[in-house]
Amino acid sequence: MAHLAVWILGAAVFRIALVPAEVCPAVSVQDVDAAIDSAASWAVDNLGEDGRFLYRYDRVANTVSTSYNLPRHAGMSTALFQAVAAGHTDLLPGADASLEYMLDNLFEHDNWIAFTTPGRKVKIGSTGLMISALVHRRVATGDPVHDDVIRGAARFLVQQQEPSGAMPAFWDRDTQAPTVGIYGAFGTGEAMWGLALAGQVFPDDGFTEAARRTGAYIAGHRRIAEGHELRLPDHWASYGFDSLGGSSTAIEERYVQLLAADFAVMTRVESTRTNEGLRRWLRWGQALGAGLGALGEGVAGMYRLSATEEVLRDDRAALAEHLRCIGGMLVERQTTPEEAASDPLPEFSAGAWFRDGATQVDDQQHTLSALLTIRDALLFLDSLKADRGDSIETAAARGNR
């Protein structure tokens, strides 16, 4: 009896602590479309007259934050232009209004331009994401009107770059030079992506080569050089390698493979979080909308890359399934208009992702960007089902981007 009791207890501990259920809510393309529309509406309907987004709203305290973050502004602008490029052309006026805010706040020095406001640090992240917004606008509209800004901003990133490919996080207004020894967790990847996108538009300006240098640094040196214990789950690097068309060395290939695996583990772990009872203690609370959205962006980049990247090709269906799972979690956690109706300011709640009663612009930024590719992944999975006469591998290899 004692042995039996030990086995039952052991099995219970195993189940609860190590293998809790991984729950991926069912989700359809229609659900994702509705979530995209709702998140985008949150952003554009709450734009200020100066083109700034609603930054942070606390529905419990019913307060709106007056602080602001420029990389997140540029990131939200990017997400809107990504949506425009995906066919949501009704978002263009709002996206352009957010772009005007960036264009009204350009800092020029030598031959380059950076997005910042007076008194703020000159950051690589905000300028890198401004480039992303501009390039996505160009793709969506075919309009080259801001090409000079893209070039100028990319030149800022190039002058920041160290020979190793590392990207100091700031340009110091006092010393008139890149800061020494300060590197951002996200800025490097944001800069890499911006350079990669600029290189797509201007292939002869050296921007692609600069992006490659930073990509090589991220893949081979960053963790040790910048003192990180673990490899960063860098969704911006995922974007960067996707925009570069994949890896170019064995080290980068290995990095991309490991990055995809990291995102897979994170997806499975997040799917075990319910915010309730014992699981909340053992697995912590559910991620922020921004966190789950960024995870989605990371997986999305790997999914898009799997169409061409040899080491990921066999994982395309698995990556699509992870995106389906993330999509289900995102849709389930988004505040619906019905749920928002009881909030003090329903227009600040509907379409948003909250945690501990607060939502922030990057909650909608990352989720919107992720949902756009999640939609594609759901269609791909549907096509695999339709091809059931073929093997899954054949259908996956033939799969659409």
Add this chain to the structure above:
Amino acid sequence: MNGLAIVLLGVAVVNPARVRLLLGSRLAGVRSKAALGGSVLGVALAGALASVGSPLIDALDVAPETFRIASAMVITLTGLVVIAAPVGTPEKLRGAPLDVVIPVLYPLLAGPGAVLAWLSLGVDEGVWPTVGAAAVAGAATTLLAGLPLGRRSGWVAAARLLATVVVLLGVALVIDGVREV
């Protein structure tokens, strides 16, 4: 895992050297008979667990990779326990038919590490490779059961060596699981 690693895991997690140390009878015939019977049951159990592995994790809503990682963590832990304390109180064999079930099948052959190894191998490798590994482990257990203990320290060292293999393979399986997309 390649075939060699599967067999190695199967043998190491059963740890025939440790089983020999814990078979409490001085009669080689009694030990051999009990070990043979227990091993046959062990192979059958391994096959049964391997065949229910995939349906079980589906029912539990657990991804194969997650199960592999979790099982490997427990398997590694059992290996560490054996390294630290390779020998407990020998299990008495009465020379009765039921010896093959208790104590040979359980607790000597089918401990938590072995049970999880058979389930996990069943999910990842399929039933027949798992049965094959269990059969090799069973054969080794039966063979060693008939041998006299002689120098005990040698058997303890062998038990610890096999437990070390368990730890190394367990860690490798955790890494393998973490690196799966």
